[in-house]
Every structure is written in C-alpha cells, then in structure tokens.
Amino acid sequence: KQEVTQIPAALSVPEGENLVLNCSFTDSAIYNLQWFRQDPGKGLTSLLLIQSSQREQTSGRLNASLDKSSGRSTLYIAASQPGDSATYLCAATQGGSEKLVFGKGMKLTVNP
Amino acid sequence: EAGVVQSPRYKIIEKKQPVAFWCNPISGHNTLYWYRQNLGQGPELLIRYENEEAVDDSQLPKDRFSAERLKGVDSTLKIQPAELGDSAVYLCASSPSGRDEQFFGPGTRLTVL
Numbered sequence A: 001k002q003e004v005t006q007i008p009a010a011l012s013v014p015e016g017e018n019l020v021l022n023c024s025f026t027d028s029a030i031y032n033l034q035w036f037r038q039d040p041g042k043g044l045t046s047l048l049l050i051q052s053s054q055r056e057q058t059s060g061r062l063n064a065s066l067d068k069s070s071g072r073s074t075l076y077i078a079a080s081q082p083g084d085s086a087t088y089l090c091a092a093t094q095g096g097s098e099k100l101v102f103g104k105g106m107k108l109t110v111n112p
Numbered sequence B: 001e002a003g004v005v006q007s008p009r010y011k012i013i014e015k016k017q018p019v020a021f022w023c024n025p026i027s028g029h030n031t032l033y034w035y036r037q038n039l040g041q042g043p044e045l046l047i048r049y050e051n052e053e054a055v056d057d058s059q060l061p062k063d064r065f066s067a068e069r070l071k072g073v074d075s076t077l078k079i080q081p082a083e084l085g086d087s088a089v090y091l092c093a094s095s096p097s098g099r100d101e102q103f104f105g106p107g108t109r110l111t112v113l
Helices: none
Strands: A010-014 A019-025 A032-038 A044-051 A056-059 A062-067 A072-077 A086-093 A100-102 A106-111 B005-007 B010-013 B019-024 B031-037 B044-050 B053-056 B065-068 B075-079 B088-095 B108-112
Touching: A010 A019, A019 A032, A019 A086, A019 A106, A032 A062, A032 A072, A044 A056, A044 A062, A044 A072, A072 A086, B010 B019, B019 B088, B019 B108, B031 B075, B044 B065, B044 B075, B075 B088
Parallel strands: A010 A106, B010 B108
Antiparallel strands: A019 A072, A032 A044, A032 A086, A056 A062, A062 A072, A086 A100, A086 A106, B005 B019, B019 B075, B031 B044, B031 B088, B044 B053, B065 B075, B088 B108
C-alpha cells in the first residue's frame, strides 16, 4: 500500500528565498507523481506531473524532480513570492494502479 | 476552456438527511474521480469512473454512499443518510485518461449537524 509523507507540515519564509519541498513515498512502482497547490477554501490546482520514466519537470519558477529508487520527489520554488503562500500537496500513484495517494500537504507562508 | 464544475459549493444538513453533489468534468475527459478531504488531510479517493464504468469504488462506503455517471459525462454522488462523520469537502476531478494529469473542481463543503 502506497504511503506518501510530506515533512515539514508547515514552513514560513521571507520573500525571495529559494525553497525545496519534500515528498517521500513507500512504493516505487508508480505510474506518475503529481504536485498540487491548494488555496484556503479552494480546490486543488495541478502544478506539475512527472511520469515514472521522467526525472524532472519544469514550469516557470517551479521544478519538480523524481527519484523512484529512493522514493523521493522534491518541488523547487525559485525566488518565492507572497502569492506562493498556499498548501502544497504531493500525490503518487499506488503501485500497479492509477489511483493517486496524497500526502497531508505542507502549508507554505511567504512573508513580504 | 471551462474547468471542472461542482455544485453546490456549500451544504449544511441535519444528520440522517440525504444529500447529493453534482460534477461536470472538463469536456472530453473520460476519467472522473470523487474524493473526500477531511480537515488537515489530503484527498482520499472514493470512486473512479472510466466513461460510465466505475473501475475503482473500493473506498466508497456502499451502505450509505452511491454514485452514478450516466452517459459518461456528468456525475452525481449521494449520501443517504448522512452522519456527523461525513462532514468534509467533496472534490471532483477529471483527466483525459487514468494516467494523465488530474484537474480538480472547487469542491463542495458539507457540514452535517
């Protein structure tokens, strides 16, 4: 059974810092891993999808990497801004299926 | 292009009452998902549809929850009767197929009193 962990649960940083958000998963037989952002009271916004055959994906100031052998993914946010404040969730497919298993998320606060 | 549409956005009911949620996925997306998100937790899958077929409903409490996706487009999730523990946000998502990027709707926040 896939388990996804995100540590720490919360992070507060000053504006402008480069950030690394961590995600670990127990079952390396994944189809893909997806990073989401959730603003308070809103649904999830997809940020990046990494297929199992890929090592990383980039979108603007965001870069996500995947290391299946170690069961880890990282989301790198360059030059953080107050508008990046949100909860970031990582989700990996359960081994042998397309079912996404989510972590509990990491609440990011970027202070001006 | 319109995103995933859900209604209602908020619902407050007394326990033992029935409730229904509606979802319209992104046009052309064959796969539709219903998730439940409890406070401080990540979403948990309740049911996944490929077109009209429910291909994964192992996490759906079938004694009180039911879902349908007639004609393979929009979908309805029903709870009858609702219990206090059903208070949560119910999220609908869609994707072109099961291994593609999932896109979420805004969710329905259910409060059971």
